[in-house]
Amino acid sequence: MIEPILIFKFALAIIVFAISLGVAAYATYGERKIAGLFQDRFGPNNAGPWGLLQPLADGGKMFFKEDFIPAASEKFLFIIAPGIAMFTALMTSAVIPWTSAIVIAGIPYQVQLADIDVGILYVFGFVSMGVYGIMIGGWASNNKYSLMGAIRASSQMISYELAMGLALLAVIMMTGSLGLNEIVDHQKGSLFGFLPNWNVFKQPVGFLVFLICAFAETNRAPFDLPECETELVGGYHTEYSSMKLGLFLFAEYINMFVSSAIIATIYFGGYNLPLIGRFITDPNTLAVVGFLVFFVKILFFIFLYMWVRWTLPRFRYDQLMHLGWKSLIPIAIINLLVTAGFLILKEY
Amino acid sequence: MSFAERTYIIPILKGMMITLKHLFMKKVTLDYPKMTKPMAPVYRGKHILKRDENGAENCTACGLCAVACPAEAITMVAAERKKGEENLYREEKYAAIYEINMLRCIFCGLCEEACPKEAIFLTDEIVKPSDLRENFIYGKDKLVEDMNHRYNFAKRQKHITEK
Amino acid sequence: MGLSEILAYSLGVVSITTALLVVFSKNPIHSVLYLILTFFSIAGQYVILNAQFLFIVQIIVYSGAIMVLFLFVLMLLNLSGDTEPQKDNVFKIISVVAGGLLFISMIAMLKGIGNMNLPASPDSQIGLVKNLGQLLFSKYVIPFELSSVLFLSGMVGAVMIGKKDAEDIN
Known part of the structure; x- marks a missing residue:
């Protein structure tokens, strides 16, 4: 006899996987469409109505391109690197609480793949793993541009992880837990009667630091130095072609999706919407509405990623390091101290 | 610069508002x-050698068009x-x-202006692309007006003479 | 044997093999990559013990930060078999002595294990953050704070090295 919880988790895993891939696929379409609209163009509009079949066409193109492996490359590492990038990108979504508990046959089920004690640290760990795909791929290509991209990626990741962690610590201190579920529950209700009780209103500075670091960790513009086309050809994926390149690009979009979900969870109340509990009492309807609310928040952040990409120019390398080490880390530490002070004042 | 200026938050928000405005603008494409x-x-595209209403060619091979041509693109044998x-x-x-x-x-239209016999005109047709240089030397076979497919240059003539 | 025991043994085999490969592979980058695998399999052992915090800290600190730095430096240096200089004999002797000392101390530690009285049924909740934090800030507060002093001294040392370089330039 298989326990129902196992069946539920298995189904949920498949759904989360499908949603991640689907959102990532349509994020590529959205990116091109939004880029077009920002530049007073149409964007893709020929494949299907409004170009909606464009991701399929892109995927088909990727699969049928020549799969080229450079002769001087480390073959095994060269082949496995895009897989690592994809794997780490997909793994992160395991701890995100998608919506409030669903009740099936009287038993409540948490809509979260793994409610582990250290949820936020898990996210952090796998985000920091993400750089391995890039580093190994860049090194195994045996190309100087790829190596430059790989080295830039690793130094960028290490630099911005610190500020990201410090910004997160303030939230963790306020919540008193590392579990993402508790963090979402902590943001129920409203603040001063009119604002939603979201962490972004209590931690605006921390949110800003976290957002900037999230941009840097996903290698998105203005922090796209590891792959900047104008300086490094294609950065770490210069030598990649066919679906291996596709996996690298796809992993970036999945990272974007997952990090949007995490920003929404930590700072924007996850699936919470104030006053929603007053109108809907049925837990299953509430769960569906909660998921939709969460999804809208995620889509907003994906849009923000694209909005920023098509607005701001890329940082120079020394500016990147300067911002990470000399600006964000001190700001995050001061924010941490101020938060700690407030918490102590509240105690006494 | 003060601290607030060095964070660049306001300029970034301003820039983002500009791009957001463009999201709803009319597309130029x-x-x-x-x-x-x-x-x-008065679009100046491919040339045509005009015929009169009986189908006789207007051109008398006076050579004024070839003289007027700044690019020396016209040659003729009378x-x-x-x-x-x-x-x-x-x-x-x-x-x-x-x-x-x-x-x-260079599609300047000087041949058209130089012609005393109203024999050469520029049309709004575009010269067809090709991957062979020889295909771009248009002889009489391509230039002389097709009687089944006549052009009316009255309007064009008016524009040019008014100028 | 239960599932967790099979997992523990196979992870043990993986960690020992990859650890040996760290030593034996010729390319330093491969060594580092094997070391990452070793750390991962050790992290897997922590999961089996339900020590979630240790697991994730192992991944963040060792696999995520330290090994990325290692890889970073090695890729920058671009070491390979033919660029590596031959070590002279004094260096070899010193490393043999140092390694031997480490080996002896490890054997001594293994001898001590038999005398340790482990609880018959380990508390499966002991590895969770709350319990670990309480232990760190009550029973083990002095070693914990001492280790933070150690980190501070490391940071000060790094700053000193950086400062000295700046003076040389001026």
């Missing part, structure tokens, strides 16, 4: 194969009209060979 830009009435060719050529002299090198032509 034409959805090309489905839509085409309207041609100007010949005398024989008996029985009155329905083919309007005057006693005609161009036996008339060639325009479309790769040299």
